[in-house]
Amino acid sequence: MSPQKLxxxxxxxxxxxxxxxxxxxxxxxxxxxxxxAATAGLTFYLWKRPEREK
Incomplete structure (x- = not known):
């Protein structure tokens, strides 16, 4: 698990x-x-969004 997801x-x-x-x-x-509801939605979005490539 990445630090961001934690x-x-x-x-x-x-x-x-x-x-x-x-x-x-x-x-x-x-x-x-x-x-x-807003927090759950934002959390779901941030959890599922693709990682940025470097």
């Missing part, structure tokens, strides 16, 4: 934990769902 994975885990805590303590909100 960082992307760590960011996704942090956002998932933060969103889960927000849902537990503050209730489900449209803002939380939007941020979760």
């Amino acid at each position: 960082i992307i994975l760590l960011v996704l885990i942090i956002v998932l934990l933060s969103t889960a805590a927000e849902f537990i303590f503050e209730g489900i909100s449209a803002r939380g769902l939007f941020l979760l």
Whole structure:
């Protein structure tokens, strides 16, 4: 696993934990769902994009 993918994975885990805590303590909100969907989409895009050639 490349260092870039490891960082992307760590960011996704942090956002998932933060969103889960927000849902537990503050209730489900449209803002939380939007941020979760946007982060998941961006993470998927960054994970699947081809590597640049040097």
